[in-house]
Amino acid sequence: MAGCDTMLQLDVARLKRSPGESVSFEIIAEMPPLKMAVEKISFDGPVKAVLNATNTGQTIMVEGTVSGMLQLNCCRCLEPFSYSFEVPFAEIYTTAVDEAKDEEAIPFSGDVLDITPEVLKDLIMELPMKAVCHEECQGLCPGCGQNLNQGRCGCEVTEVDPRLSVLRDILKGMNE
Ligand SMILES: [Zn+2]
Ligand SMILES: [Zn+2]
Structure with a gap:
């Protein structure tokens, strides 16, 4: 060849x-x-x-x-x-x-x-150690592996509405 x-x-x-x-x-x-x-x-x-x-x-x-x-x-x-x-x-x-x-x-x-x-x-x-296709590449969903550049998956959103995270902290506090 x-x-x-x-x-x-x-x-x-x-x-x-x-x-x-x-x-x-x-x-x-x-x-x-x-x-x-x-x-x-x-x-x-x-x-x-x-x-x-x-x-x-x-x-x-x-x-x-x-x-x-x-x-x-x-x-x-x-x-x-x-x-x-x-x-x-x-x-x-x-x-x-x-x-x-x-x-x-x-x-x-x-x-x-x-x-x-x-x-x-x-x-x-x-060669770059970590090459990205675009600066804004959304990556893969950590839950299901879906390519987020191609659209959203059905997974629960992990990245957070600040109001939600306050609520989560309160719940956590109650559990402890
Ligand atoms: Zn990419
Ligand atoms: Zn997902």
Whole structure:
């Protein structure tokens, strides 16, 4: 299923041989799902990367932004929704594997720079812990589990008319 065309790859064949040069890339690619501890998060549509790659002499510096949509589940109503993201990207790549002095640099070989692993890592870092489909999401009824965005359920309303809560306090007091 996964092929080379499902990755964010930069062809740096020419750039590699031209110290001081800069090249812009605009790549649109399908991406493999994010593998989280317990779940997989799929992309909703292709991912777009707008990047600038510079041959600094020793390394290839890649900077820019990556944007797209992810399919997340709302933490309140549990429904899937499209979460749009735009994350900055900045990494340094080197063909000199033994160049230990710059431990920030990511080694690569050949004429193609595959930035997919770094993009996926960045995205996992940027993911919201609690994603909501809308700020006003009503969530699920704690009683019956009905999605309250789709209408009311028949459950007794737990959130309260202040007059009712006074009454409840009085009743409680009588019981104690
Ligand atoms: Zn929701
Ligand atoms: Zn209910």
